[in-house]
Amino acid sequence: MDSPIIKVRGLKKYYPLRSSLFSKNIDVVKAVDGVDFDVFPKETLALVGESGCGKTTVAKTILGLVTPSEGSIQFLGKDFSKLTKEGQKHVQKNMQIVFQNPYASLNPRQTIGQILYVPFKVHKFGTNTEIKQRVIEILEHVGLSPAEQYLTKHPHELSGGQRQRVGVARAIALNPKVIICDEPVSALDMSVRGQILNLLNDIQSKFGIAYIFITHDLSVVRTIASRVLVMYLGKIVEAGSVEDVIEKPLHKYTQMLIAATPRPDPKLAKETTRSAITGDVPSSVNPQSGCRFRTRCSMVMKICSEIEPLLTENQNDHKVACHLCN
Amino acid sequence: MAHVLEVKDLKTHFFTSKGVLKAVDGVSFDIKEKEAVGLVGESGCGKSTVAFSIMRLIPNPPGKIVDGAILLHGKDILKCSDKELHQIRGKEISMIFQDPMTFLNPVMRIENQIVEVLKLHQGMNNKDAKIRCLELLKLVRMPDPERVLKAYPHQISGGMKQRSLIAMSLACNPSVLIADEPTTALDTTIQVQILNLIDDLKRALGTSLLLVSHDLGIVAEICDRINVMYAGKNVEKGNVEKVYSNPLHPYTRGLIDSILTLNAKVDRIPTIDGVVPSLINPPKGCKFYDRCSSSMDVCKSNEPPFFQPESEHEVACWLYEAT
Numbered sequence: 001m002d003s004p005i006i007k008v009r010g011l012k013k014y015y016p017l018r019s020s021l022f023s024k025n026i027d028v029v030k031a032v033d034g035v036d037f038d039v040f041p042k043e044t045l046a047l048v049g050e051s052g053c054g055k056t057t058v059a060k061t062i063l064g065l066v067t068p069s070e071g072s073i074q075f076l077g078k079d080f081s082k083l084t085k086e087g088q089k090h091v092q093k094n095m096q097i098v099f100q101n102p103y104a105s106l107n108p109r110q111t112i113g114q115i116l117y118v119p120f121k122v123h124k125f126g127t128n129t130e131i132k133q134r135v136i137e138i139l140e141h142v143g144l145s146p147a148e149q150y151l152t153k154h155p156h157e158l159s160g161g162q163r164q165r166v167g168v169a170r171a172i173a174l175n176p177k178v179i180i181c182d183e184p185v186s187a188l189d190m191s192v193r194g195q196i197l198n199l200l201n202d203i204q205s206k207f208g209i210a211y212i213f214i215t216h217d218l219s220v221v222r223t224i225a226s227r228v229l230v231m232y233l234g235k236i237v238e239a240g241s242v243e244d245v246i247e248k249p250l251h252k253y254t255q256m257l258i259a260a261t262p263r264p265d266p267k268l269a270k271e272t273t274r275s276a277i278t279g280d281v282p283s284s285v286n287p288q289s290g291c292r293f294r295t296r297c298s299m300v301m302k303i304c305s306e307i308e309p310l311l312t313e314n315q316n317d318h319k320v321a322c323h324l325c326n
Numbered sequence: 327m328a329h330v331l332e333v334k335d336l337k338t339h340f341f342t343s344k345g346v347l348k349a350v351d352g353v354s355f356d357i358k359e360k361e362a363v364g365l366v367g368e369s370g371c372g373k374s375t376v377a378f379s380i381m382r383l384i385p386n387p388p389g390k391i392v393d394g395a396i397l398l399h400g401k402d403i404l405k406c407s408d409k410e411l412h413q414i415r416g417k418e419i420s421m422i423f424q425d426p427m428t429f430l431n432p433v434m435r436i437e438n439q440i441v442e443v444l445k446l447h448q449g450m451n452n453k454d455a456k457i458r459c460l461e462l463l464k465l466v467r468m469p470d471p472e473r474v475l476k477a478y479p480h481q482i483s484g485g486m487k488q489r490s491l492i493a494m495s496l497a498c499n500p501s502v503l504i505a506d507e508p509t510t511a512l513d514t515t516i517q518v519q520i521l522n523l524i525d526d527l528k529r530a531l532g533t534s535l536l537l538v539s540h541d542l543g544i545v546a547e548i549c550d551r552i553n554v555m556y557a558g559k560n561v562e563k564g565n566v567e568k569v570y571s572n573p574l575h576p577y578t579r580g581l582i583d584s585i586l587t588l589n590a591k592v593d594r595i596p597t598i599d600g601v602v603p604s605l606i607n608p609p610k611g612c613k614f615y616d617r618c619s620s621s622m623d624v625c626k627s628n629e630p631p632f633f634q635p636e637s638e639h640e641v642a643c644w645l646y647e648a649t
């Protein structure tokens with residue numbers, strides 16, 4: 001196997017909350033609390049979890065938008081935080097992001113041409129004519145053709161799907177090695193969602209880009225990803241290939257997520273009961289001791305409240321953090 | 327079974343500076359007693375406008391219900407005075423919305439918001455209303471209901487907010503509950519709990535349900551019948567199982583094909599090419615003509631009426647003219 005492009009080790013991000021100016025006990029939101037994983041070239045790694053589990057914070061720390069409280073992120077063997085400004089800029093060129101909401105992530109006052117011109121200007125890519133040539137090229141790559149027609153349009157003139165295509169175009173502009181896709185299809189309609197996922201697949205096979213795909217929807221994971229990390233309250237609870245995790249889920253939380261995914265089959269839906277899905281995600285302020293899922297787990301044991309389960313390998317790279325399995 | 331709600335040839339148009347936007351242009355369906363009906367379509371198809379028209383909450387101007395009838399127990403809501411509407415809204419028909427945060431008052435405790443409804447519609451005194459309020463929160467399986475009563479909306483989670491809204495909407499035992507994308511803003515595991523809750527309460531209280539959603543998976547979970555909308559028109563309607571197992575309209579077929587499932591990995595997700603036509607000056611014939619893979623000459627200039635190729639299953643498509 002190739003060596004990983006991104007190596008994340010012991011990543012933690014805490015946000016202190018001060019209840020009052022002079023209080024001594026500072027509450028801490030443990031948004032990400034000790035996460036290790038690798039991203040390999042040309043693969044799609046999915047990060048799955050519910051809101052507040054820390055998946056977006058992981059993405060932001062990888063991009064260098066948020067400084068981690070602890071732990072390291074290595075890009076091609078170099079620790080991001082130890083790089084100079086120039087070095088960081090080079091790394092950022094190779095890491096891009098596609099945002100969730102294509103209505104909010106494009107400047108409404110700029111034309112599509114201007115929006116796509118910015119990355120080239122920031123990273124000092126060639127002359128204006130060269131840049132224009134390249135902008136037209138990437139617009140064609142994302143299926144917005146004839147490209148000249150789109151250059152002078154403003155975001156409000158485009159549909160949601162077309163806007164997200166512009167988002168993808170901006171991300172691939174500088175030939176990055178990794179693109180972080182933060183819920184890129186959850187704001188889109190069903191028929192358009194398929195178009196964007198197909199586009200992302202095409203772009204990956206054409207340019208060999210690795211994706212870190214953040215989503216809450218397991219059916220999207222099944223379609224696009226090769227490996228998956230399931231997160232719960234700042235921790236990875238299960239990791240493995242998509243086939244293993246979806247067909248043979250080990251952690252009770254993953255099983256709950258799979259059972260909760262709606263199935264478009266009225267007969268099947270009426271036969272199944274989902275009484276096992278209960279509870280709400282607890283707050284990540286000062287999380288409880290032991291296993292964080294124990295408040296919602298149907299198989300909770302005494303050990304779960306005492307010792308925190310570690311992410312250990314079950315078989316063939318299928319890892320799980322649960323006392324039941326280890 | 328008796329019809330609780332009948333929508334007949336509803337037309338809601340918005341008069342904008344660019345022209346008349348025909349958001350809903352001739353939609354008919356009915357809801358029987360204790361039945362759950364799904365209203366499905368992509369954004370901009372007019373499904374929420376139908377829901378808001380039933381509640382008579384279309385902002386005028388620019389919007390106006392230009393034609394049609396909405397019969398609640400046989401009485402036309404469109405002919406009701408404002409005073410009569412106050413009696414219907416929240417009492418006979420109530421609604422839960424997509425984003426619970428925007429529909430709860432952020433500066434009022436949950437208890438006071440529910441008590442307000444009970445006092446207004448049921449004429450309860452403060453003490454009784456407070457007792458009933460706690461009962462309602464228990465009914466919607468609110469975790470820690472005593473604490474929630476005294477909480478402000480920002481102090482509780484999204485699922486709890488949606489439970490509060492459901493409690494509020496059921497406070498007066500309405501005949502019809504309209505749920506407009508009730509779970510879209512919620513997490514997957516919370517979504518299932520809320521859907522189960524709506525389904526259970528509907529059965530227990532005998533309320534009819536109109537579920538507006540873009541998600542065919544959710545509609546499959548709890549609805550008995552389904553209406554598929556496209557560009558302000560109803561294109562297919564019928565029994566849920568029949569529509570899912572044998573979708574007739576090319577649009578419905580496209581939508582069902584594009585659903586992602588957990589079962590197997592697909593190399594290429596089937597999609598519907600093209601975009602929804604503009605609802606200002608929409609095309610003359612079938613609205614789906616430009617995107618349809620089986621379009622014929624007749625479709626271009628003639629709007630298809632409803633055909634019924636099998637029982638409990640109707641479709642507005644010229645392909646089924648012979649049946």
